[in-house]
Amino acid sequence: MLDVKGLARLASGGAEESIRIQKQMALPWKDAFRISVRNVTIRWGRAMITASGIILGIAFLSSVWTGAVIQEGLERSELQQVRELAEATAGEGAGEESAEAVLAAARERAAARASRQAWLVIMSLLVCGVGITNAMLMSVTERFQEIGTMKCLGALDNFIVRLFLIESAVLGVLGSVLGMLLGHLGMLGIFAIRERSLSVAAKMDWGDMLTYLLISVLIGTVLSLIAAIAPAVRAARMRPAVALQSEI
Amino acid sequence: MATIKCPQCGEEIETTGIVTVCPQCGTDLREVMEEVGHARAERMKTIARDDSVTTHEFIVRTRDLRKTYVMGEVEVPALRDIDLDVRRGEYLSIMGPSGSGKSTLFNMIGGLDKPTAGRCFIEEVDMAQLDAFELAWLRCRKIGYIFQTFNLIPVMTALENVTLPMIFAGMGTDEMMDRGRELLELVGLGDRFDHKPYELSGGQQQRVAVARALANAPAIVLADEPTGNLDLQTGKEIIDLLKELNESSGVTVISATHDLKMIDVSDRIVHIRDGGVERIEERADLKLEIGTLGSEHVED
Ligand SMILES: Nc1ncnc2c1ncn2[C@@H]1O[C@H](COP(=O)(O)OP(=O)(O)O)[C@@H](O)[C@H]1O
Numbered sequence: 001m002l003d004v005k006g007l008a009r010l011a012s013g014g015a016e017e018s019i020r021i022q023k024q025m026a027l028p029w030k031d032a033f034r035i036s037v038r039n040v041t042i043r044w045g046r047a048m049i050t051a052s053g054i055i056l057g058i059a060f061l062s063s064v065w066t067g068a069v070i071q072e073g074l075e076r077s078e079l080q081q082v083r084e085l086a087e088a089t090a091g092e093g094a095g096e097e098s099a100e101a102v103l104a105a106a107r108e109r110a111a112a113r114a115s116r117q118a119w120l121v122i123m124s125l126l127v128c129g130v131g132i133t134n135a136m137l138m139s140v141t142e143r144f145q146e147i148g149t150m151k152c153l154g155a156l157d158n159f160i161v162r163l164f165l166i167e168s169a170v171l172g173v174l175g176s177v178l179g180m181l182l183g184h185l186g187m188l189g190i191f192a193i194r195e196r197s198l199s200v201a202a203k204m205d206w207g208d209m210l211t212y213l214l215i216s217v218l219i220g221t222v223l224s225l226i227a228a229i230a231p232a233v234r235a236a237r238m239r240p241a242v243a244l245q246s247e248i
Numbered sequence: 249m250a251t252i253k254c255p256q257c258g259e260e261i262e263t264t265g266i267v268t269v270c271p272q273c274g275t276d277l278r279e280v281m282e283e284v285g286h287a288r289a290e291r292m293k294t295i296a297r298d299d300s301v302t303t304h305e306f307i308v309r310t311r312d313l314r315k316t317y318v319m320g321e322v323e324v325p326a327l328r329d330i331d332l333d334v335r336r337g338e339y340l341s342i343m344g345p346s347g348s349g350k351s352t353l354f355n356m357i358g359g360l361d362k363p364t365a366g367r368c369f370i371e372e373v374d375m376a377q378l379d380a381f382e383l384a385w386l387r388c389r390k391i392g393y394i395f396q397t398f399n400l401i402p403v404m405t406a407l408e409n410v411t412l413p414m415i416f417a418g419m420g421t422d423e424m425m426d427r428g429r430e431l432l433e434l435v436g437l438g439d440r441f442d443h444k445p446y447e448l449s450g451g452q453q454q455r456v457a458v459a460r461a462l463a464n465a466p467a468i469v470l471a472d473e474p475t476g477n478l479d480l481q482t483g484k485e486i487i488d489l490l491k492e493l494n495e496s497s498g499v500t501v502i503s504a505t506h507d508l509k510m511i512d513v514s515d516r517i518v519h520i521r522d523g524g525v526e527r528i529e530e531r532a533d534l535k536l537e538i539g540t541l542g543s544e545h546v547e548d
C-alpha cells in the first residue's frame with residue numbers, strides 16, 4: 001500500500017522544498033563526467049566497436065612512426081660500423097672511398113624514406129579521421145531516444161553536447177592508447193623477427209620514439225573530440241519529439 | 249546574463265532571469281531583479297511562481313492548436329484546431345484510436361514539438377514565447393513525462409534515473425539522493441535502488457518512470473499510453489498509482505490512452521478522432537451511466 005501522505009508531500013514538493021530547488025539549470029562537470037564514463041564502461045563492447053576506428057587509425061600511425069624510428073636506429077648503427085671499419089682500416093686508402101659511398105647511399109635512402117613516410121602518415125590520418133567520424137556519428141545516432149528523453153527531463157542542448165564530448169574524449173584516449181600500443185608493439189615485433197634479434201629495441205632512439213607515441217595519442221584524442229562536435233551539436237538541437245520518435 | 253546581489257546574505261548570483269530565489273538563503277529575489285531592470289523577471293514571475301500561490305483554474309489551455317506533418321508532397325493533418333482546457337488537479341484521459349493524434353497532442357502540451365498553428369498555454373504562459381532555456385526549465389520542473397516505452401536511461405540504475413532531473417534542476421547531492429530513495433520507496437521499489445532497467449520488469453520500469461516524473465515536484469504529469477506495453481494487471485497497478493498520486497498531491501495528470509481501464513479513474517475523458525475533439529465526457533456523467541447500469545464501480 002502506498003504511503004499517501006508521503007506521496008502528497010513529495011509530489012507537491014511543499015513550499016520550502018520547491019523554493020530550495022529553484023536554482024539555475026545545471027549539469028555539474030563531476031556528474032557529466034560520471035555519466036559519460038559510465039556510458040563507456042558499461043557498454044564496453046559497444047564502446048570498443050565505436051573506438052575501433054580510433055584504434056585502427058592510431059595503430060596505423062604509430063606503426064608508421066615506430067617503423068621509421070627503428071629504421072633510423074638500424075641505419076645509424078650500420079653507419080657506426082662503417083665508420084669504425086673506416087677508422088680501423090685508415091691509411092690503407094681504399095677504405096676511405098667505400099665509407100664515403102656507404103654514407104651517401106644511406107643519406108639517399110633516408111630522404112626517400114622520409115617522403116614515403118610522409119605519405120603514410122597522411123594516409124593514416126585520413127583512415128583515422130574517417131574511422132573516428134563514422135564511429136562518433138554512430139554512437140550519437142544510436143542514442144537519439146536517450147537524447148530525447150534527457151531533453152524531456154530538462155537537459156539543455158549544451159548538457160547533451162558536454163556529455164558526448166566527454167565521452168568521445170574518454171574513448172579517444174582509451175582507443176588511442178590501445179591503438180598506439182598495438183601499432184608500436186606490432187611494428188617492433190615485425191622488425192625483431194626480420195632482424196632475428198631484439199637488438200632493434202636497443203638500437204633505436206627511445207626519446208624520439210616516446211615523443212612520436214605521445215603525439216599519436218594526442219592526435220587520436222583531438223581527432224575524436226573534433227569528430228564528435230558536429231553530430232553531438234546536431235543531435236542536441238533536435239526537437240525532443242523528433243529525437244524520441246526516431247527508431248533504432 | 250546579469251549579476252545580482254541577495255539583500256539577505258549578500259550572495260552574488262548570476263542569473264538569466266530564471267532564478268528568482270537565492271540559492272544560499274532562499275530569499276525571494278524578484279524585487280531585486282526588477283530593480284536592476286531585468287527584462288525577464290516579470291515574465292518569469294508567471295512560470296517560476298510557487299504553486300501554492302497560483303490560482304489559475306486551467307493549468308493547460310490550447311487554442312486552435314494545429315499540427316500538420318509534411319512528408320514530401322503530402323500533408324498529414326495530425327491535429328485540427330484543438331481547443332482544450334485542462335483544469336488544475338484533474339485526471340484527464342485523452343482517448344482515441346491509434347493514429348488519432350494523441351501523441352502529437354502530448355508533444356504539443358509537453359513542449360516537445362512546435363505546433364503548425366494555434367497556441368498552447370501552460371499556467372497562462374504561451375509556450376511559443378519561451379526560448380530554449382525557458383522551455384528546458386519548464387520541462388524540468390513543471391512537467392513530468394511518462395512514456396509507453398518507459399524510456400529509462402539504460403546505463404543508469406533506478407536511483408540514478410530518478411535523480412537525473414534533480415541534477416538538471418541543480419539540487420544538492422544529499423538532498424537528491426534522499427528524495428530519490430523516498431520516491432522509489434513510494435512507488436514500491438524500495439529494494440530496487442541499484443537495479444538497472446534491464447534487471448526490472450516492465451511494470452517496475454514504469455514505476456521508476458513515474459518516480460522520475462515526480463522528481464522535481466511537477467504541476468503536470470503527462471503520460472503517453474503508460475500502460476501500452478504492460479499486461480492487464482500491471483497496467484492496472486500503474487493506473488492506480490497515477491490516480492493515487494493525483495488525489496493525494498493534486499498533481500494534474502494528462503494521459504493519452506486507449507486503455508479502457510483508464511475510464512474508471514478519469515475525471516474527464518477527451519475523445520479525439522482524426523486529430524479533432526469528438527466529445528468530452530465528465531466523470532459526473534460517467535458515474536450516472538455506470539450507476540444506471542447497476543455497477544458497483546461508483547465509489548467516493
Ligand atoms: N513525425 C511524423 N511525420 C509524419 N506524420 C506523423 C508523424 N507523427 C505522427 N504522424 C501522423 O500523425 C497522425 C497522428 O499520429 P499520433 O499522434 O502518433 O497518433 P496516436 O498517438 O493517437 O496513435 C498519424 O496519422 C500519424 O501517421
Ligand SMILES: [Mg+2]
Nearest residue numbers: 350351472473
Ligand atoms: Mg501514440
